[in-house]
Amino acid sequence: MTSSDLELDTERLSTYLGRHIEGFAGPLSYQKFSGGQSNPTYLLKAGGSKYVLRRKPPGDLLPSAHAVDREYRVLKALHGTAVPVAKPYVLCEDTEVIGSMFYVMSFQEGRIFWNPALPELDVADHHPVFDEMIRVLAALHSVDTGAVGLSDFGKPGNYFQRQYSRWTKQYRAAETSNLPEMEQLMGWLSRNLPDGDGSVSLIHGDFRIDNFIFASDAPQITAVLDWELSTLGHPMADLGYFCVCLRLPPTGLIRGLQGLDRAALNIPSEAEMIERYCSLRDLPEIENWTFYLAFSFFRMAAIAQGVYSRALAGNASNENAMAFKGLVAPLAQMALDEIAAATH
Numbered sequence: 001m002t003s004s005d006l007e008l009d010t011e012r013l014s015t016y017l018g019r020h021i022e023g024f025a026g027p028l029s030y031q032k033f034s035g036g037q038s039n040p041t042y043l044l045k046a047g048g049s050k051y052v053l054r055r056k057p058p059g060d061l062l063p064s065a066h067a068v069d070r071e072y073r074v075l076k077a078l079h080g081t082a083v084p085v086a087k088p089y090v091l092c093e094d095t096e097v098i099g100s101m102f103y104v105m106s107f108q109e110g111r112i113f114w115n116p117a118l119p120e121l122d123v124a125d126h127h128p129v130f131d132e133m134i135r136v137l138a139a140l141h142s143v144d145t146g147a148v149g150l151s152d153f154g155k156p157g158n159y160f161q162r163q164y165s166r167w168t169k170q171y172r173a174a175e176t177s178n179l180p181e182m183e184q185l186m187g188w189l190s191r192n193l194p195d196g197d198g199s200v201s202l203i204h205g206d207f208r209i210d211n212f213i214f215a216s217d218a219p220q221i222t223a224v225l226d227w228e229l230s231t232l233g234h235p236m237a238d239l240g241y242f243c244v245c246l247r248l249p250p251t252g253l254i255r256g257l258q259g260l261d262r263a264a265l266n267i268p269s270e271a272e273m274i275e276r277y278c279s280l281r282d283l284p285e286i287e288n289w290t291f292y293l294a295f296s297f298f299r300m301a302a303i304a305q306g307v308y309s310r311a312l313a314g315n316a317s318n319e320n321a322m323a324f325k326g327l328v329a330p331l332a333q334m335a336l337d338e339i340a341a342a343t344h
Helices: 010-020 068-078 123-141 159-174 180-191 235-247 270-281 289-313 321-342
Strands: 028-032 041-046 049-055 088-092 102-106 201-203 212-214 221-224 231-233
Touching: 010 028, 010 041, 010 088, 049 068, 068 088, 068 102, 123 201, 123 212, 123 221, 123 235, 123 270, 159 180, 159 235, 159 289, 180 289, 180 321, 201 235, 235 270, 235 289, 289 321
Parallel strands: none
Antiparallel strands: 028 041, 041 049, 049 102, 088 102, 201 231, 212 221
16 A cells, blocks of 8 residues: 555545535645554545544455444444544445545544653643543443444454454464464463453443543543444453553553553552542452453554554555564563463
8 A cells, every 4th residue: 555545536525525514615635644553544624624534444454444334333323422522424435435435523623642641741630631531431331332322333242252253363364473472372361261241331442542632721531532443342341451551661652651650640550540440330349350451462462463464465554554563472471471470
């Protein structure tokens, strides 16, 4: 995939959006956001208004990946609920318009924090930001999926068994070399899959700090972004992933808090965030936490392998995609270290 593959036909796109978005008027210009490893994302400007377009990348893709239609469906379901999202305008399944399926949503003004250490904020303002993220996560997992029309948004059965099978297949499809760390981790996960406990919620699938837009002047989330991996599943998948992201090193493609003094930064500890989440949802103490963490590391590693595989095939949407090769084994090793620590 070359940069020209990601260019938009503004004339054709403007004509289409003029037919489907009330008040849309050209001339249309666009700029591709630098982020977005999976689905290329663009800022559209037209008639004094701003919009955001997310599309499937062109080229050969892994099965079930890049599900922008699922993103659009969940945005429509959640818009106007306690979970803040951008306003969805239109889903276009006609690949003749720009070369792949896409949708358009509102552009949300505000702040995105890329570094969970929050260096741009006063230390006193750190804790409220994390409290807000946990509040929104609890609100998401409390959504009545039947009431918002998402009762069929996921498959029945044991979520983690299903997800382990899915991500193992995705990893194998994208595998470029044998990694002993991944083999050992997948073996442990297969032997320790928890029995289904009946917990089912709408889950985001990529719940981390840079997928939120905060208000410009308050620790308030105005939109949760990037719903491609959302589904009906076990809420601990989101909470575990959120905590795993914060365990990552403070430098790299996804920044974490590893080695930093959370107390000095006025950032709640992992235990405090779990306690806050459980309090908001009136849940007892969490069992199988080691598994949830290990699984989240595994899934993150499998996703990284997929990004690297797309880069080799020329279908990656981000210039940093080749660097994802170096993430896979270290992520698996972090999971193995957590498992070892929990068993001693």
